Amino acid sequence: MRRVGIIGASYTKFGERFDVNMQELAWEAFSDAIKEANIEKDAIDYFVLSNMGGWSSESLPAVIVSEGLGINPKGSVRVEAACASGSSAVKLAHDIVASGQANVVLALGIEKMRESPTKTVVEYIGRAGNFMWEFENFGLTFPGYYALYATAYMSKYSVKEEDLCEVAVKNHYYGSFNEKAQFRNKITVEKCMSSPYVAWPLKLYDCSPITDGAAAVLIASEDFIKEHKSETAWISGIGYATGTANLSKRDDFTGLEAAKRAALQAYARAGLDPEKPASQLDLAEVHDCFTIAEVMAYEDLGFAKKGEGIKLVKEKQTYKGGLIPVNLDGGLKAKGHPIGATGESMIAELYHQLLGKVKGERQTDIKKGRALAHNVGGTGHYAYVTVLSLEKGGVA
Amino acid sequence: MSDETEKLEEAAEESKKKLGSPIVTDQKTLSSLWFDQRELNVRYLVSVEKIKKFYEGISAGKVMATKCAKCGEIYFPPQSYCSKCGSDSMDWIELSGTGELLTYTVINVKPQSFSHYPDYVVGIARMPQGVNVLAWIDGDTGKLKVGMKVRLEVKKRDPEGYLTYWIKPE
Numbered sequence: 001m002r003r004v005g006i007i008g009a010s011y012t013k014f015g016e017r018f019d020v021n022m023q024e025l026a027w028e029a030f031s032d033a034i035k036e037a038n039i040e041k042d043a044i045d046y047f048v049l050s051n052m053g054g055w056s057s058e059s060l061p062a063v064i065v066s067e068g069l070g071i072n073p074k075g076s077v078r079v080e081a082a083c084a085s086g087s088s089a090v091k092l093a094h095d096i097v098a099s100g101q102a103n104v105v106l107a108l109g110i111e112k113m114r115e116s117p118t119k120t121v122v123e124y125i126g127r128a129g130n131f132m133w134e135f136e137n138f139g140l141t142f143p144g145y146y147a148l149y150a151t152a153y154m155s156k157y158s159v160k161e162e163d164l165c166e167v168a169v170k171n172h173y174y175g176s177f178n179e180k181a182q183f184r185n186k187i188t189v190e191k192c193m194s195s196p197y198v199a200w201p202l203k204l205y206d207c208s209p210i211t212d213g214a215a216a217v218l219i220a221s222e223d224f225i226k227e228h229k230s231e232t233a234w235i236s237g238i239g240y241a242t243g244t245a246n247l248s249k250r251d252d253f254t255g256l257e258a259a260k261r262a263a264l265q266a267y268a269r270a271g272l273d274p275e276k277p278a279s280q281l282d283l284a285e286v287h288d289c290f291t292i293a294e295v296m297a298y299e300d301l302g303f304a305k306k307g308e309g310i311k312l313v314k315e316k317q318t319y320k321g322g323l324i325p326v327n328l329d330g331g332l333k334a335k336g337h338p339i340g341a342t343g344e345s346m347i348a349e350l351y352h353q354l355l356g357k358v359k360g361e362r363q364t365d366i367k368k369g370r371a372l373a374h375n376v377g378g379t380g381h382y383a384y385v386t387v388l389s390l391e392k393g394g395v396a
Numbered sequence: 397m398s399d400e401t402e403k404l405e406e407a408a409e410e411s412k413k414k415l416g417s418p419i420v421t422d423q424k425t426l427s428s429l430w431f432d433q434r435e436l437n438v439r440y441l442v443s444v445e446k447i448k449k450f451y452e453g454i455s456a457g458k459v460m461a462t463k464c465a466k467c468g469e470i471y472f473p474p475q476s477y478c479s480k481c482g483s484d485s486m487d488w489i490e491l492s493g494t495g496e497l498l499t500y501t502v503i504n505v506k507p508q509s510f511s512h513y514p515d516y517v518v519g520i521a522r523m524p525q526g527v528n529v530l531a532w533i534d535g536d537t538g539k540l541k542v543g544m545k546v547r548l549e550v551k552k553r554d555p556e557g558y559l560t561y562w563i564k565p566e
Binding site for chain 1: 398400401422424425427429432440442472473498499500501502503504505506507508509510511513516518520527528529530531532541542543553560
């Protein structure tokens with residue numbers, strides 16, 4: 001297997017993007033990534049599009065986007081791993097390059113969720129579990145699924161709703177410095193606490209929004225990188241796992257088994273000590289689709305002991321300057337969560353952070369040269385953990 | 397149709413009269429949007445042929461699961477084959493007795509197709525047979541607690557008027 005690196009990445013302004021159609025939105029992310037990588041688009045050998053869709057009008061988004069980008073007749077495919085679709089696209093692109101079949105692959109995620117009314121979008125994501133046994137009769141929603149985890153977690157570890165709000169406060173704080181974030185407002189625990197319930201005990205400010213957005217990552221082989229002297233972050237480990245479709249088939253509702261497995265796999269491949277991963281990383285992007293999800297992520301990734309995730313955020317250990325800064329782009333919570341593009345946007349953020357290219361307040365010190373993206377699809381249905389490094393190494 | 401869509405349709409009709417095209421303006425971003433003139437209604441036909449006995453059980457007031465005759469693995473939702481050992485010889489067993497409530501939530505913001513219900517409570521219960529059941533919780537939902545004792549019951553779901561199973565606090 002060949003070494004594989006990222007040579008350019010970008011994400012669009014996230015939010016309600018009624019000003020562009022799907023092709024125009026994809027073009028924004030793509031043209032910035034190509035410019036950054038300093039390559040001609042002819043260099044792209046293959047294209048992986050991540051998109052969940054249903055709420056948007058196009059049934060074949062990969063060909064719509066490919067035509068718009070002007071990269072036909074290069075091969076393409078659309079992948080889906082719910083909210084982890086983006087990371088699954090990065091993994092597929094990585095594997096194609098690593099195998100020697102291609103030198104440059106584009107992974108581009110896109111979602112136009114706002115083409116449908118809110119209740120329809122809520123319905124589509126609610127169906128993203130087991131349709132017959134969890135949606136058809138019981139009308140679960142995405143916040144509802146995570147609320148089942150929140151209730152169990154809060155009961156077991158005596159956590160209060162105020163505690164969960166601390167995660168939203170942090171992510172809105174960093175979102176306020178990110179010009180591409182959907183929400184640029186700082187919030188307080190009080191503001192979070194006074195927001196209405198979406199799925200008790202989760203409130204509006206515990207939840208990521210419905211978002212339009214696109215993100216592109218250009219993935220290349222070591223040979224190509226050498227030849228083009230590209231600014232590179234290497235993919236040094238990818239871990240992945242799948243959880244049960246039915247939430248009822250799980251034993252524990254205080255953590256995501258698939259995410260734990262994905263993390264251990266990624267650490268082994270990247271050569272990280274699973275006993276102290278936080279101390280070997282400069283920063284992490286974690287999947288905070290809901291505040292409870294970020295708290296569980298800390299524990300599933302081994303940044304905190306079981307039941308102590310809340311302590312980490314309350315003690316500001318996941319702010320800049322703490323044990324490990326998490327979601328310096330505002331996270332899904334404030335940056336926004338365009339399902340199929342979230343994974344690539346996490347990778348784009350880490351790429352820029354590692355290379356010191358993030359403007360202003362959000363850039364963290366890069367001392368170890370390693371960063372991690374934790375991207376969960378559905379409610380722990382899919383999990384991908386990707387480790388990027390400035391040094392070559394690992395067996396991704 | 398949601399209120400949101402109804403408003404858009406009115407605006408699109410207005411625009412068709414004025415401009416000839418169904419173009420609406422998003423009030424927040426002031427962007428022009430084409431209001432889709434084609435509506436898609438979706439209703440799926442899902443096979444339950446191999447788990448017909450589950451619905452016979454429901455009809456008799458029982459919640460049934462399947463148990464592999466070879467390795468003993470229990471499945472809920474019921475499954476006609478064993479993913480674990482590969483056998484397709486399955487027995488039907490009733491999920492009964494006192495279970496434990498593992499977790500619950502209240503769905504406040506509802507999907508389109510559930511928007512006619514008041515807020516509903518969903519829970520997951522661990523049954524003595526060793527499998528979990530996810531369902532709406534019936535009865536006094538104000539006093540719910542993780543770990544409390546619950547049982548299953550079969551009751552009609554209105555306004556659709558079909559039988560389904562519920563979790564009921566004991």
